[in-house]
Amino acid sequence: MFWLMKSEPAECSIDDLAAAPQATVPWVGVRNYQARNFMRDAMRVGDGVLFYHSSCAEPGVAGLARVASTAYPDPTQFDPASPYFDAKATRETPRWLLVDVALVQKTPLLPLRTMRERPELATMGLLQRGSRLSITPVSRPEWDAVLRLLGVPG
DNA sequence: GCCAACGTTGGC
DNA sequence: GCCAACGTTGGC
Numbered sequence: 001m002f003w004l005m006k007s008e009p010a011e012c013s014i015d016d017l018a019a020a021p022q023a024t025v026p027w028v029g030v031r032n033y034q035a036r037n038f039m040r041d042a043m044r045v046g047d048g049v050l051f052y053h054s055s056c057a058e059p060g061v062a063g064l065a066r067v068a069s070t071a072y073p074d075p076t077q078f079d080p081a082s083p084y085f086d087a088k089a090t091r092e093t094p095r096w097l098l099v100d101v102a103l104v105q106k107t108p109l110l111p112l113r114t115m116r117e118r119p120e121l122a123t124m125g126l127l128q129r130g131s132r133l134s135i136t137p138v139s140r141p142e143w144d145a146v147l148r149l150l151g152v153p154g
Numbered sequence: 155g156c157c158a159a160c161g162t163t164g165g166c
Numbered sequence: 167g168c169c170a171a172c173g174t175t176g177g178c
Binding site: 155156157158159160161162163164165166 | 169172
């Protein structure tokens, strides 16, 4: 399958991902059940990921990545010092899961503005009215269309 | 900073 | 189970 995953570049940009050990980061901080369930139930190692920059000057797809692990507990939920701390989570019954995400390649930015202009992308979850989900599935045709716009060979 | 849209919480 | 209040997201 294919996915779009939002990251605030102030938190973890595509360059931060590239600079991480083995160009891989644990996708910490997801605190939405639907997004968690995608990671827990539907993601498979090797799935393609559109790495999206959100809440920034130039929102858009900034690179390609892949799912690099199965789901496991997000350690930040147990850390009282973390902004992602969840007092109701315990190590015995963790509430939040994550997957590791590995860089495939940085790309030229495909701006959100451009994506909205493209009819072939109109079905993307990201572009639906009121959509806020930080992880959304991407269909094969949507994936192919994005790669074409990025100038990346499929 | 604004605000629309959505998710969560908690009283009842 | 309902639903109002509140908090968050995220583009603009």
